[in-house]
Amino acid sequence: MQRFHTFTWMNLDQLVVRFQQKDVSAFETLYNMYSDSMLGVVNTIVRDNDIAQEVMQDVFIKAWHNAETYSSNKGRFFTWILNIARNAAIDKTRSKSFKNSKQNLNADFFVDIIASSDNLDRQTDSIGIKKFVSKLAEKCKNIIELLYFKGYTQKEASEALEIPIGTIKTRNRGCINELRNMLGE
Amino acid sequence: MDIEEYIASGILELYVAGSLSEKENQEVFEAIQQYPELLNEVLKIESAIIKLTAAGSPIDAKQLFTTIKSKLNLSNNDTKVVSLDKPKSNWIPYSGWAAAIILGGGLLWSITQNNNLKETIRVVENEKEFLEQKIEIANTDLSEAKNLLSILRDKNILSIPLGGQQVSPESYANVYWDKTNNSIYLDAQGLPEPPEGKVYQVWSLTLNPLTPTSLGTIDDFSEDDNKIFTITNTNESQAFGITLEPTGGSESPTLEQLYTLGTVSP
Structure with a gap:
């Protein structure tokens, strides 16, 4: 198992x-590895399918243009692109056009987005x-969300x-462990 | 290092989330280089998070890659197959041509590589310049903030809170009056953005009889980030007020548009 992971x-x-x-x-290849995840994160923040798709595309375009700024000693590549995605999505929610179209955005958890998602054939x-x-x-909802x-x-x-801070670490580990158990990993 | 304990601490989950400080990040990175068990754990955490976040995706994202490629003007390098009409012909001239093509191709490739490298250097230099500018801006911001703090802490400075009035009860502002230097520092963070064609005008007031003296208008309200304005005031003010006036200011305050008001405690 370990050998396999080292290889990947x-x-x-x-x-x-x-x-x-x-x-x-x-x-x-990298796009196929991370694009669903990034689209999920962006969608959770902007809560609009069309806007989410547009922002997610910009995320990968940005990653392509700024690829040389990534370095593995700064963290995981996934984390790097996750940061770009979160920032782009949050920037979007702060833009004027977005605010005008989304006056009544209520602060739901990611849980509700996932629970209401009907895209099951992925x-x-x-x-x-x-x-x-x-x-x-x-x-766990709070901590994973944040x-x-x-x-x-x-x-x-x-x-x-x-x-x-110490509790954040251990509590979050507990929550992620539950997720991993459910996924059978 | 106790690997089990390190894993159980939950630091690797935060590493994947990107929630650690730069220093902690570096430490985790070094630990992972040293202990493959840690990398193994990080990969499992990452894979779980990828699945969790992907569940929030409204569609299958893979179909959008073509759009991204066309936005970036990219295409996969398709190799074209050229069929030879006369397979039986003499191989010597062909191999000559092939050698020339390979040589030419190699040359072109090196030129492209060289150009790519030059481009990378240029990008990195730009990036560096940009970061230096950011540091400079941050330093300027810091010295401004320090300067403000020293003003607020000065015991010779009078602090006058201005409360919201009828037209905008939730507004507030603060005046810090430095009498020795004849200046006031107005903290206008608690005022809403003025509408188009209007500006805030600051007034010094003396009571009995009520005499307003204009201290000027705040023309750069929207552009100013910290919303702290330095204004000269040589008056023996007993109160300060802020009204909303048409651009350019007014001779005397429009009292129906009085946003905040506060009196100097004697």
Whole structure:
């Protein structure tokens, strides 16, 4: 198992280097790995299918143009692109045109977006995840929302939820472990 | 290092979320280089998060890659197959041509590589310049903030809160009056953006009889980030008020448009 993972890691590293050298097929591979995830994150923030698709495309266009700014010692490639996606989506919600069209945006959890999603024919374990999020403890909903969908730092999350930083770490691990158990990993 | 304990601490989940400080990030990166078990765990966490987030996606994103490619003017390098009409012909001239083509292709490739590298250097230099500018801006902001703080802490400075009035009860502002330097610092953060064609005008007032003296209009309200304005005031003010006036200001305050008002405590 470990050997397998080390192998994929090396592949990923090489893939990223090729992507940075403007290799289109490496770009496509990375896109296929992360685009559903990024579209999910953006959609959770902007809550509009069309806008989400438009923003997600901009995210990958931005990644292509700024590929050379990524470096593996700054973090995972996934995390890098996740940051671009969250920032682009949050910027979108702050734009004038968006505010005008979305006066009554209520602050739902990612849980509601996932639970109401009817796109079930994807390769992802949507059905299992739907069930999982609907059963998720309230404290897990908050913490996953802030850390993964909103991009809060551990300090910001600790302040927002009024719990100590150490608790953020362990509680979040507990929540992600539940997710992993459900996914059978 | 106790690997089990490190994993159980939950730091790797935050690493994937991008929630750690730059320093912690670097530490985790180094630990992962050293212990393959950590990388293994990171990959599992990442894979779970990818599946969770992907569940919020309204459509299958793969179909959008073609649009992205065309927006970027990219195409996969399709190799064209050229069939030879006379397969039996003499191989010597063909191999000569092939050698020439390979040589030419190699040359072109090196030129492209060279240009790409030059382009990369240019991009990196731009990036560097941009970051330097950002640092400079941050330094300027910091010294401005320090300057403001020293003003607010000065014991010789009078602080006068201005409360919201009938037209806009939720508005507020603060005046910090430095009598020795004949200036006031107006903190107007609590005022709404003025509508098109209108500006805020600041008034110094003396009571009994009520005499307003204009201290000027705030023309750059929208552009100013910190909403703190330095205004000269040589008057023996007993109160300060802010009204909304047509662009250019008015001779005397429009009292129906009085946003905030506060008296100087004697």
